[in-house]
Each structure stands twice: as C-alpha cells, then as structure tokens.
Amino acid sequence: MSARTPYVIKGDTGDWEVVMGLEIHAQVASNAKLFSGASTEFGADPNCNVSLVDAAMPGMLPVINRKCVEQAVRTGLGLKAEINLYSRFDRKNYFYPDLPQGYQISQFAHPIVGEGEIDVDVEPAHGGEAYSFPCRIERLHLEQDAGKSIHDMDPNATYVDLNRSGVALMEIVSKPDVRSPAEAAAYVKKIRAIVIALGTCDGDMDKGNLRADVNVSVCKPGQYEKFRETGDFSHLGTRCELKNMNSFRFIQQAIEYEARRQIEIIEGGGTVDQETRLFDAVKGETRSMRSKEDAHDYRYFPDPDLLPLEIEQAWIDEIKASLPELPDQKRARFESEYGISHYDAGVLIADADKAAYFETVAKGRDAKLAANWVTQELFGYLNKEGLELGDSPVSAEALGGLIALISDDTISGKIAKDVFARMIAGEGEAAAIVEKHGLKQVTDTGAIEKVVDEIIAANPEQVEKVKEKPQTLGWFVGQVMKASGGKANPKAVNDILKAKLGL
Incomplete structure (x- = not known):
C-alpha cells in the first residue's frame, strides 16, 4: 500500500482540496420497527405495515425494541467504538407530510455509541497505487425513519406511504477525515461490509436500506491540517450536504461536481450557501433542495415518553463475545493462511458471499491460483455480463475442480480458459470437458522432445538468433505449443528447448 497523497482540484486561482464528513443511514436488521411491533417487510402495499404508534394516533406511546438496541451495540463494537452505558432519546422537531408526529425520535446529546475508528482501503478512481487511511467515527445513534412521499402518481397531488415510518435506523457519523471522491466511496463500502458481516443491516442500497449523506466543503491546501491541529472548523469552507x-x-460523481461548483462560486467572488442538495444522475449535477439546518433549528429536547437507556457492561461483553469474523480480521487471515496479496484479499472479503465462494474453491488447493481465477476470470466474466455472484453459472465446487486440473498438470493455464468458457456455456464439470474434447496436457517428455527436434531442425537461422539473443526463446515456445495444439506442458517445453539450444 502506498502513502496517502492529497486530492487536488485545479481552479482558476490555484489549487483546492476537498473535505468531507459522511452520515450513513443503515436500516437495522429487525423484523419489527424501533418503537412498535409493525413489520419492516419491504415491498408491502402502501400503508399496510403501520401501527397506531407509527401513524401518531393520539395517546399512543412508543416502546423500545430491544433487538434494535442490540444491533446498534453490535455495530458499535464492529466499529471499534465506545459503547455508552447511558444514552437517551430526543425529539427532533420539523414538519413534513411523511412525518406524522411532527417530530422524529432520535438521539442528540447522548448517543448509544461514541467515538471509534476504522481503516479504509482505497483504489484511486483515476489509477495510481492503492492506499489506506484511518477514518474516525464520531458517533452512532438510533433513530426512527420517516415515511415516504410519492409525487409521481398524480401531478396535482402528493401521496404518503407510512410503511417505512418508525423503521429503525443507525446513523453512523464520521469525522471530516475523507479527502477525495474515491475515499468517500471506499468508506461507504467499508461500513457496508462491516454491517453485513455483523448481520446488523443487509446493506441493500437499491432498496434504500443503506444510504449516505455527504457533507462537502473545499479549502486551500494546508487549511485542513490547521483544522486537525486546532479543531476550528473556520479553517474549512462552508459545507453542503448531498442527500x-x-x-x-x-457518490463519486456528485462529490466531483459539487466540489467544482463550490470552487467556481468562491473564485467568482461569491459565497457558498450552507444547504442540502440532491444529485441528478441524469444531468450529472447537484441541485438545491433546502437550506441546511443547524441543531438549534430542530429544537431538540428529551423525549418525555421514553426512559433513558441504561445498558449493563455484562450485556455488552456478551454481545462482543458473539461477534463474527469482521472484514479486517478476515483479510488478515486470508493473507496469512492463503498467502494471497493484500489487494486480492480485499477484493475477496468485500462481501460474505465472495469470501465463502473463494474459500470453497481454495480448500485443499493452490490458494494463490484459486484467488487469481476467482478475482480475474470469474469476477471478470460476471462484471462483463452484469451478473451477481449468486447468478454465476460456475459453482465454487466446479471452479475448484478446474483449479485442481491445472495444479496437477492435467491441463495448462491456456487450455483451462477454454475449459472455463465451456463450463460457462453449460457443458458440465471441468474433468468431463477435458476428457470429452481430448484436452489433457502432454507431459510425456519424449513426445515433446520429438516436436522440439523437428522445429529446431526446420529453423536453423532462428537457432542462431536465439543463441545470440536468448530472450527470443519465446518464438520456439510458441511454435512448439502451436504444433502440439496447445497441449504441451509449457514448463517442460521451456526446459527441453533450453537444454537442446544450450541456453
């Protein structure tokens, strides 16, 4: 991993840097909502999963869901964060049609999880070497989701679906430690991998079960370092929230556009307004949604219907003991146990299904070869076809069988690619394909020597050339492989050629 270097944007008046803090909303994996027993099932007909509490009927009182509290504690432990034995729910007051109570129950002054830190691995979007950076977690708090306003059913009306109202969310807030679009995407990926591994959120971004608000500001080089030294936010520019x-x-496209938009405003003599903005994916630009509120605008106060949460350390210790292997732990194990690179390990532990698939392929086989085939050949095919791992036409056991044939020299790597293509086409297991099409590798040195002798005898000029320039041996290798139909063992071919030519 290389060192972290500043992400610089060129403006008309000089260089600029971007600074970001992210708020990730992760829907808690729970069958019931945060303060009611209503179902959290996705895809139900509008307003079917709504209790009297969710609809804010008069006299209805919220009752905390213990499972949601446990999931928040598990997530906090996975983020290496402090778990607060005392926390409290507050009312965040604002008006919106899909918020029937007129307030959102959240946690403001006393969140359930305090400060933590995670390491984020980054693959730069425009090339360059991979690197890692630490990102500080400011807090994790529990809150209830709002309903959903529907605007596209009737141009003259807005409909409200309260199925999502009251669903438990974990809001994970980072410090402003993110410094580029690639880092922002990598951070969200890392949080997503952690909550999926923990089983506290399914991470389904298409359903909105995990989404991020990105607070973007720009500043001149050196200002961020001053902020880190002093904690004074005045060293950073005015932030805008991408919702x-x-x-x-x-995420990356929106940050890139928003940063350049702010730079143009500042260089043009204007000032950036603190506001919430939406990203238009079709136009590739952000647009204003509303002015960005500060905490005092929400008039937070303790929720009088809910007692403070007081958690016993023994319960936290019990949850900690039950934690599964987390992404960083799995990556370290893959590197040490299987001897694969840091990069390959990172690709393979990106989600639980990929990691499990690889471990099945690698079991009792050449792990480095298995990693290469999974990350390059299999994932390359799936990406090209737009398929998920679950849609793969080649099972882990079947790919493992192909790896075994390469390892024991039954087939060469080149022939293996042909076999793999036939497996994708549905021809069956690797061993059966090799037998059916006569693809076994020729390892009989006598047969290979015969072919080598014939090619050497037919090409005396090339023999003299390779003796002068040994690096041209590849020409002979290619001719032998061609003559054998690609079946000759490449290592044996090289060894025999070198012996025959005196190299």
Missing part, C-alpha cells in the same frame, strides 16, 4: 446517496458511482 440520500445510494450508489458508489454516483
């Missing part, structure tokens, strides 16, 4: 981002690609 409800649920695509890694769109």
Whole structure:
C-alpha cells in the first residue's frame, strides 16, 4: 500500500482540496420497527405495515425494541467504538407530510455509541497505487425513519406511504477525515461490509436500506491540517450536504461536481450557501433542495415518553463475545493462511458471499491460483455480463475442480480458459470437458522432445538468433505449443528447448 497523497482540484486561482464528513443511514436488521411491533417487510402495499404508534394516533406511546438496541451495540463494537452505558432519546422537531408526529425520535446529546475508528482501503478512481487511511467515527445513534412521499402518481397531488415510518435506523457519523471522491466511496463500502458481516443491516442500497449523506466543503491546501491541529472548523469552507446517496458511482460523481461548483462560486467572488442538495444522475449535477439546518433549528429536547437507556457492561461483553469474523480480521487471515496479496484479499472479503465462494474453491488447493481465477476470470466474466455472484453459472465446487486440473498438470493455464468458457456455456464439470474434447496436457517428455527436434531442425537461422539473443526463446515456445495444439506442458517445453539450444 502506498502513502496517502492529497486530492487536488485545479481552479482558476490555484489549487483546492476537498473535505468531507459522511452520515450513513443503515436500516437495522429487525423484523419489527424501533418503537412498535409493525413489520419492516419491504415491498408491502402502501400503508399496510403501520401501527397506531407509527401513524401518531393520539395517546399512543412508543416502546423500545430491544433487538434494535442490540444491533446498534453490535455495530458499535464492529466499529471499534465506545459503547455508552447511558444514552437517551430526543425529539427532533420539523414538519413534513411523511412525518406524522411532527417530530422524529432520535438521539442528540447522548448517543448509544461514541467515538471509534476504522481503516479504509482505497483504489484511486483515476489509477495510481492503492492506499489506506484511518477514518474516525464520531458517533452512532438510533433513530426512527420517516415515511415516504410519492409525487409521481398524480401531478396535482402528493401521496404518503407510512410503511417505512418508525423503521429503525443507525446513523453512523464520521469525522471530516475523507479527502477525495474515491475515499468517500471506499468508506461507504467499508461500513457496508462491516454491517453485513455483523448481520446488523443487509446493506441493500437499491432498496434504500443503506444510504449516505455527504457533507462537502473545499479549502486551500494546508487549511485542513490547521483544522486537525486546532479543531476550528473556520479553517474549512462552508459545507453542503448531498442527500440520500445510494450508489458508489454516483457518490463519486456528485462529490466531483459539487466540489467544482463550490470552487467556481468562491473564485467568482461569491459565497457558498450552507444547504442540502440532491444529485441528478441524469444531468450529472447537484441541485438545491433546502437550506441546511443547524441543531438549534430542530429544537431538540428529551423525549418525555421514553426512559433513558441504561445498558449493563455484562450485556455488552456478551454481545462482543458473539461477534463474527469482521472484514479486517478476515483479510488478515486470508493473507496469512492463503498467502494471497493484500489487494486480492480485499477484493475477496468485500462481501460474505465472495469470501465463502473463494474459500470453497481454495480448500485443499493452490490458494494463490484459486484467488487469481476467482478475482480475474470469474469476477471478470460476471462484471462483463452484469451478473451477481449468486447468478454465476460456475459453482465454487466446479471452479475448484478446474483449479485442481491445472495444479496437477492435467491441463495448462491456456487450455483451462477454454475449459472455463465451456463450463460457462453449460457443458458440465471441468474433468468431463477435458476428457470429452481430448484436452489433457502432454507431459510425456519424449513426445515433446520429438516436436522440439523437428522445429529446431526446420529453423536453423532462428537457432542462431536465439543463441545470440536468448530472450527470443519465446518464438520456439510458441511454435512448439502451436504444433502440439496447445497441449504441451509449457514448463517442460521451456526446459527441453533450453537444454537442446544450450541456453
């Protein structure tokens, strides 16, 4: 991994840097809502999963869901964060048609999870070497989701669906430690991988179960370092919030556009307004949604209907003991146990299904070869066809069988690619394909020597050339492989050629 270097944007008046903090809203994996027993099932008909509490009927009182509290604690532990034994719910007051109570129950002054830190691995969007950076977590708090306003059914009306009202969310707030579009996407990916591994959120961004608000500001080089030294936010520019981002690609595009928009305003003599903005993926630009509120605008006060949460350390210890292997732990194990690169390990632990698939392929086989085939050949095919791993036409066991044939020299790597293509086409297991099409590799050195002798005898000029320039041996290798139909063992071919030519 290389060192982290500043992400610089060229403006008309010089260089600029971008600074971001992110708020990730992760829907808690729970069958019931945060303060009611209503179902959290996705895709139900509008207003079917709504209790009297969710609809804010008079006299209805919220009752905390213990499972949601447990999931928040598990997530906090996965973020290496402090779990607060005392936390409290507050009312965040604002008006919107899909908020029937007129307030959102959230946590303001006393969140359930305090500060933590995670390491984020970054693959730069425009090339360059991969690197890692630490991102500080400011807090995680529980809150209830709002309903959904529907505007496209009737141009003259707005409809409200309260199925989502009261669903439990974990809001994970980072410090402003993110410094580029690629880092922002990588951070969201890392949080997503952690909550999926923990089983506290399914991470389904298409359904909106995990989405991010990105606070973007720009500043001159050196200002961020001053902020880190002093904690004074005046060293950073005015921030704008990009709301409800649920695509890694769109997150990067939106940040790139927004940063340049702010730079143009400042260089033109204007000032950036603190506001919430939406990203138009079709136009590739952000647009104003509303002015950005500060905490005092919401008139937070303790919710009088809910007692403070007081958690026992013994319960936290019990949850901690039940934690599964987390992405960083799995990556370290893959590197040490299988001897694969840091990069390949990162690709393979990106989600639980990929990791499990690889481990099945690699079991009792050449792990490095298995990693190469999974990350390059299989994932390359799936990406090209727009398929998910679950849609793969080649099972992990079947790919493992192909790896075994390469390892024991039954087939060469080149022939293996042909076999793999036939497996994708549905011809069956690798061993059966090799037998059916007569693709076994020729390892009989006598047969290979015969072919080598014939090619050497037919090409005396090339023999003299390779003796002068040994690096041209590849020409002979190619001719032998061609003559054998690609079946000759490449290592044996090289060894025999070198012996025959005196190299």
